[in-house]
Amino acid sequence: MKRTNDLWYSFSNLEKYKQCPRAFKYIYVDREPVLENEWSKQGSEIHNFLEQILKEAIVSKSFSLSTEFANKYPEILDNFLNLESKRIKRFKDKDLYFENELEQKIYDEELHLVCKIDRVYYLFDKDNGKVLLDYKTGKVKDIQDNYPQLALYTYMYNKKNPLNTIKWWEIDYIKEKDKYFLEEIDNKLIEARIKEVKEEIETIEKDNTYDCKLSPLCLWCPVIHICPMKQQAINKFKSTIEKHKLDMDKIIKEATEYRELKKGKDTKKxxxxxxxxxxxxxxxxxxxxxxxxxxxxxxxxxxxxxxxxxxxxxxxxxxxxxxxxxxxxxxxxxxxxxxxxxxxxxxxxxxxxxxxxxxxxxxxxx
Ligand code: SF4
CATH class of the missing domain: 3.30.70.2330 (Alpha-Beta Plaits)
Structure with a gap:
């Protein structure tokens, strides 16, 4: 297998490859500097907040609410606490409720895969096993839509922790009140997913051209400004541009300026x-x-x-x-x-x- 650089595969970069191999190359292989959009900035802010509040709770065994963030996103805090108050009722042993593993990165050397897990906790006692929880800040989708990610993360976690495995998976849509899914894991699905991931990685490793794949998503592509197909994308998806009132000239100008500012400078990760x-x-x-x-x-x-x-x-x-x-x-x-x-x-x-x-x-x- 060829390794293009020290790239580790992840759920998100494999998804990006499926969406467009060229975008994958620019972002993950060439590491082009790209502007973070408002949506992803907000997503990271919310994730950091939840991580912080849970970290404090693990130490102090209670939730501290005096944070700047609480004033900025009161509804999210409310949704979060609402789910936590339901969760804590399941526990006889309250110490176990606070026993959370947060924001852990797991590397799988065999597949050269990495994943970042938001939270792992016990369902209500050790016999019932652990729950892998992923927080979502986007629109509510059905849990099935999240199976590829959940299956991959569960496989990686369980491989690393064979004596203390995940038996449940959960998705919390933190922007919506009471919107979450909790299900028992499906080992057949995990097996099928890993087979698929191996094939996906093999395809990427063999790819020498990283072809452009036009779709309406090009209009939100963070590397459209350097893509040779940008004009074709703009012409082809004119009606989407009008529908979403996108100012493509402005988007491309800002992205180009950002790239010029960052290119050759410190782009440490x-x-x-x-x-x-x-x-x-x-x-x-x-x-x-x-x-x-x-x-x-x-x-x-x-x-x-x-x-x-x-x-x-x-x-x-x-x-x-x-x-x-x-x-x-x-x-x-x-x-x-x-x-x-x-x-x-x-x-x-x-x-x-x-x-x-x-x-x-x-x-x-x-
Ligand atoms: S603009 Fe479209 S074709 Fe070009 S890199 Fe982005 S997603 Fe791929």
């Missing part, structure tokens, strides 16, 4: 992962010397007799713990792929109970 430091009970170092925001040094311990993927964490040259096992594997991949990896103390917990925990933020920069 950043990924952020949150985790908790493991193995802190084995250190004699006073963990209270670690302050929020402090940089922690990561040291690979390839000779570690228990785990060759172990990554030790140091504060001011003192070993304070380890990166969690499952995350350490991903970090090795990132380091091998020349990512700069920065680790900071994000939160210090349990100070009053004398049971100090260190939440960490890991930033991967390429």
């Amino acid at each position: 950043e990924l952020v992962v949150y985790s908790k430091l493991a193995g802190t009970t084995f250190t004699s170092y006073n963990l209270l010397l670690i302050k929020v925001g402090d940089t922690l040094q990561l040291v690979r311990e390839k000779d570690n007799k228990y785990d060759p993927n172990a990554i030790a964490v140091y504060h001011n040259n003192n070993k304070v713990g380890y990166i969690k096992k499952e995350l350490a594997v991903d970090l090795h991949i990132a380091l091998d792929n020349n990512y700069e990896v920065i680790c900071n103390a994000e939160n210090i917990t349990g100070q009053n109970k004398g049971n100090i925990g260190i939440n960490i933020k890991i930033t991967l920069i390429k």
